[in-house]
Amino acid sequence: MGSLERPFTCQRDGLTIRGRAYFPEGFASDRKYPVVIVSHGFMGNYKSVENYCRDFAGIGYVAFGFGFCGGGCTEEDGIKSDGDTTDMTITTEVADLLAVKEYVMSQAYADRGRLVLAGVSQGGFVSGLAAARWGGEVEKLIMIYPALCIPDHARRGCLGGFAKYDPQNVPERIDCGRTVLGEKFHWDVADMDPYLELSPYQGKVLILHGLEDEIVSYSYSVRAKACYGNGQCSLQLIRNMGHGCDETGRKSIFASIRQFLADRMEVFT
DSSP states (O other): OOOOOEEEEEEEEEEEEEEEEEEEOOOOOOEEEEEEEEETTTTTOOGGHHHHHHHHHHOOOOOEOOOOOEHHHHHHTTOOOSOOGGGGGGHHHHHHHHHHHHHHTTSSSEEEEEEEEEEEEEHHHHHHHHHHHHGGOOSSSESSSOTTTHHHHHTTTTTGOOOOOOOTTTHHHHHHEEESEHHHHHHHTTTOOOOOOTTTTTTTEEEEEEOOOOHHHHHHHHHHHHHHHHHEEEEEEETTOOOOOOHHHHHHHHHEEEEHHHHHHHGGO
16 A cells, blocks of 8 residues: 555745645554655756655655745646746745745644755755754755755856856846746855855754766765764765666665664764
8 A cells, every 4th residue: 555645735925835745654643753845956846756755655754745936847737836937046945945844843743853854956955954044943854966056056157057147247037948047046046155054954964966966066965064063964975876866776865865764874984
């Protein structure tokens, strides 16, 4: 029997955020469960991370995937959250994640002491920023090839991997190929030091990054590990993996996540 799945919505500044909740087998609403919020990457939506959500549900978590406002390319009914891509920034995505967190923590079955944030690529970066701002509310943080390169890419005028513009003369609309960003995305991160932003978080951190990643160099994750306290962050660099992975790679990643959540830190040393 598979996990139970249900759609959910919540609000941020009048915009509807749409997502899906994934419950473990045998779920009972009168029990307390650890919860995890999984954030998708650039141009993704909650379907981009549904397999991770199902994996979390398979080990007893209630998992929540959602779409960032203005962050996805799909127009499929019931999936896309409100908002325009030109209004989306890293800061608005942190605000979206906060709205989802407030919704999740309002559920009677949510164990408020066992909230995990997990994110892929840009969603990993956003999850790290949110964890740093919410402090002790987040038990653990998982970043999968986090896009900590975004501030550098803004300073170089190459956001989204495809845009080419003068960072001293930023256009109102930044063409990234499959999507268009607004200039506010650039100015939101142009002066940001991502490592300074991440470092206030005091909980346990797991970072997973492919050595063959040509979009976000694994060197960003190496530096991120160093910004956390001694013994706080585990970094796993994965051979033969780029920015993304196939089903076999995802299962391998989740095997490490499962060890991390079980506090078997010795496997990362």
